[in-house]
Amino acid sequence: MTTETTATGDYRVHLIDTGESYSCPANRTLLNAMVALGRQGIPSGCHGGGCGVCKVYILQGEVTTLAMSRAHVSKEEEAIGYALACRTYPISDVVLKVVGRMRKSVVYRYGFI
16 A cells, blocks of 8 residues: 655545545544544544443554553454454555444444445
8 A cells, every 4th residue: 555645744534435535643642633523434432442432443554552441352353354443554545444333223224335
C-alpha cells in the first residue's frame, strides 16, 4: 500500500464496511479522528479499550496500539491485525473492516454493506 499523507500530514483511513475514507493524524486514534469528523462508520463505546465495541481488523497499513482488553483482543488476534480502534494510531494509510460487538446492529440498521 502506498502511503500518501495529506497536506496536513494526516493518513487516510478507509472503511471497507461503508466505503468511506477519512483523514487521521498520527497523534489521534482511528476512532477519535472519525468521531471528530462527525462520522459513524466504526461503532464506539467506552473509548478506553475496555468494551470491545470498536474492534476492527486492519487489512492494510501499519498501526501502533496502546494496551487493549485481552477479553476483546487476544495476543494472537493482535498479531494478525485485530485491534480496538480507540487504542490504535496510524503510522501509514490504513484499510480496515469493523468486527466489533455492535457490527450487526450498525450495519443492518443503517443499511451498510
